[in-house]
Amino acid sequence: MLQYPQIDPVAISLGPLQIHWYGIMYLIGFAGAWWLGKKRAHRLGWSDESVSDLIFYGAVGVVLGGRFGYVFFYNFDRFVQEPLWLFKVWEGGMSFHGGLLGVILAMALFARKMKVSPFTVTDFIAPMVPIGLGAGRLGNFIGGELWGRPTDLPWGMVFPHVDNLARHPSQLYQFALEGIALFVILNWVDSKRPARFVVSGCFLLFYGLFRFLMEFARQPDAHLGFIAFDWLTMGQLLSLPMILAGVAMIQWGRRRAVFDGPSSE
Structure with a gap:
């Protein structure tokens, strides 16, 4: 079995100021999306300024939505007791x-x-999102959080700050699937110039499938445990609508007779 390398979650300390690796990973994700967005923006005739605005909108959505989602999906009881915790x-x-x-x-x-159509924007940004997802999962691994369930597989990893059990390094599994595999799939689909809705639908479908499967290796949240059936987690429950919506969007997009190119907007 492997040993977790005990990486210091603080990358840089400047007096009282501490810069964590997780925050750096967020910056890497946004910077990577901005770089790729600039390379793809010519398809829609957008300027570099438009791409920068898009990334800013996305960053605000990620931070606010991510925080509200964590509080209301995973810790609503604490919010009720302590509203300012939000x-x-x-x-x-x-x-x-x-x-x-x-x-x-x-x-x-x-x-x-x-x-423009909202789906024109989501189709454009979807192939860029896995950069941030992959970076975020590496941030989870560096921070020693969101570890996996116990395993006897040879690559099981001991996280000493948790216990002495060999566990799935589920953060790395998710990095491989949500970061690398999803990036390859979405950019391949996008290269085929599919109808509107298809790229967005593929994002929802494949992320939902990958997350649903990886939850079987990931330790459930201690304060929630299993939601139902002694195996269904909150992450899986929230991924099911994504899978269904993804399938519906792909089918809807495939029924469109022509590709809605940038000239149609």
């Missing part, structure tokens, strides 16, 4: 599914500003 972001706590809802709302507002 604003204690320094204590940590972000939810992907909440962040997704925040980004969807942010993209709708951006689309209104640009006078």
Whole structure:
């Protein structure tokens, strides 16, 4: 079995100021999305300034949606007891599914500003999102959080700050699937110039499937445990609507006779 390398979660300390690796991973994710967005923006005839605005909208959606999602999906009881805890972001706590809802709302507002279909925007940004997802999962691993369930597989890893059991390094599994595999799939689909809705639908479908499967290796949240059937987790429950919506969007997009290119907007 492997040993967790005990990486210091603080990357840089400047007096009282501490910069955590997790925060750096967020910056890497946004910077990577901005770089890729600039390379792809010519398809829609957007300027570099438009891409920068898009990333800003997305960043606000991720942070606000992620925090609200974590509080309301995973810790609603604490919020009821202590409403101001919602604003204690320094204590940590972000939810992907909440962040997704925040980004969807942010993209709708951006689309209104640009006078284009919201799905034109989501199709554009979807292939860029896995950069941030992959970086975030590496941040989880560096921080020694969101560890996996016990395993007897040869690559099981002991997280000493948790216990002495060999566990799935589920953060790395999710990095491989949500970061690398999802990036390859979405950019391949996007390269085929599919109809509108398809790229967004593929994001929802494949992320939902990957997250649903990885939850079987990931330790459930201690304060929630299993939601039902002694195996269903909150992450799986929240991923099911994504899978269904993804399938519906792909089918709807495939029924469109022609690809809605940038000239149609």
